[in-house]
Amino acid sequence: MYALAIHGGAGTLPRHEMSASLEREYRAGLQEALQAGSVILERGGRCLDAVEAAVVALENCPLFNAGRGAVFTREGGHELDAALMDGATLTAGAVCGLKRIANPIRLARRVMETSNFLMLSGTGAEEFAREQGFGFVDPGYFRTEARWNQLQRLLSGDASVSPLTISHVGTVGAVALDQQGHLAAATSTGGMTGKRWGRIGDSPIIGAGTYADDRSCAVSATGHGECFIRLAVAHEIAARIRHGGQSLATAAREVVHTELPAIGGDGGIIAVDRNGALCLEFNSQGMFRGSVHAGAQARIAIYPD
């Protein structure tokens, strides 16, 4: 028994902007990431390795807002955030404000495993990366024309775009249950198009965008980060299961369809509980997502089923 779910962001492109060929590319990117994680789980590997591998694949795919293809800050740069958590030990690692690390999720894991800290930021986090032997990439590595054009549309005041609708397309994450019965979650993002002032969203905040606890579930979120922080969405779902006796499906539904909309928070979550139940819930037009259970056919979807 194992289970894996991934997401490539909530919000999606409006259907009229999504061509058949672009949709095929997104699906291929999701499929590759799902595969990268599931082969690890299938051969009995650890859930932490599986969520890391899936997220690395999504970071490397230029279509998603994490690693290569991340959105631009208002100043035309990139500031990347990531976190992951081990449900067996409740240990976690997080990084934020990275400008030169190709795979932030790998650095988050290194923070968890080799530093005495949990969360590192900015140039300090990159100094830690250097000491750990991480390679650095040029800022141009992250650049894609599509993201650059999104920033220009935003800065030009195009009323049809908002930093939110643009950015939702792409935060990435993964949750997994492995054959040993352990849970893990991982999330990585470029944040919000046009962000400034060193803004940190929910992805690297343990409890908000990322949480895992073997006693309840593992969650990775995507959406309007500020709202997800205010509700501590990932931990809230875990707490409803652990203390409220709710099922994962009920907990996720109430948080995503009642609590988040009440404060204007659009987006979604993926989650898996200790029994392998998967949940991919969103209140936005769609969510790039994929899931697979041991012995079952993998599923990839973008719009509501």
Place this chain on the structure above:
Amino acid sequence: MYALAIHGGAGTLPRHEMSASLEREYRAGLQEALQAGSVILERGGRCLDAVEAAVVALENCPLFNAGRGAVFTREGGHELDAALMDGATLTAGAVCGLKRIANPIRLARRVMETSNFLMLSGTGAEEFAREQGFGFVDPGYFRTEARWNQLQRLLSGDASVSPLTISHVGTVGAVALDQQGHLAAATSTGGMTGKRWGRIGDSPIIGAGTYADDRSCAVSATGHGECFIRLAVAHEIAARIRHGGQSLATAAREVVHTELPAIGGDGGIIAVDRNGALCLEFNSQGMFRGSVHAGAQARIAIYPD
């Protein structure tokens, strides 16, 4: 009816290092902060104003590890974090990695009230501060000899000190219920002595070191930040009340005396629920703290009752 609690950090000095005169100074600092908050509540002011005023007083007191008197980073500088949350609206503001802002809690509130974001970091947060007309202080403003000596003892490898035991003495926070029945929480800190790599602790993490929700309680934490993040301590206490039907006292006791010790997390919390019940709970040798209810005598304490 109103209620207010403050803390000046868990851990305390060992009793043999605490002279009578030093203890008087700590008590006076706590008393002043309690007074700054309670006069606002007494005249019917907002809980947000009360917790901000109390924390500003503690930031300004050189004895505590926040604002003036903050601990030193490994590089001999200061990096200040703060957050506050409004339980009525679930809005919040947070800042981290500040080097030149005398009262980080004021900036956290400004982030909440005038930016579209919730959490700002580092030089970006200071750029926001400048645009908002905040004054900047020289790094020397934060320096005290006691904190400098703590860093030197740590760097010299003095086995009798650890970054944790040294730093616990001083993170500050406040929680309040106002006469309108609303709850708020605020926390401010210099972090951990000798921290590096842009480390962020639990204080500015909404859900970990700071949380407020009118439906349950307001919490401010102090202690080994990494452990508090892993358990999402402040939100965990709120969730136990809201979803588990626990009293504040039960929720706080289980988290502070069972869950935190299970992962090696020493420290404590202050909290107030919507009925005005106060809770000041710690698993460390002591916690600098104070509390007051409408019409009752203020209480100040350092060691266990």
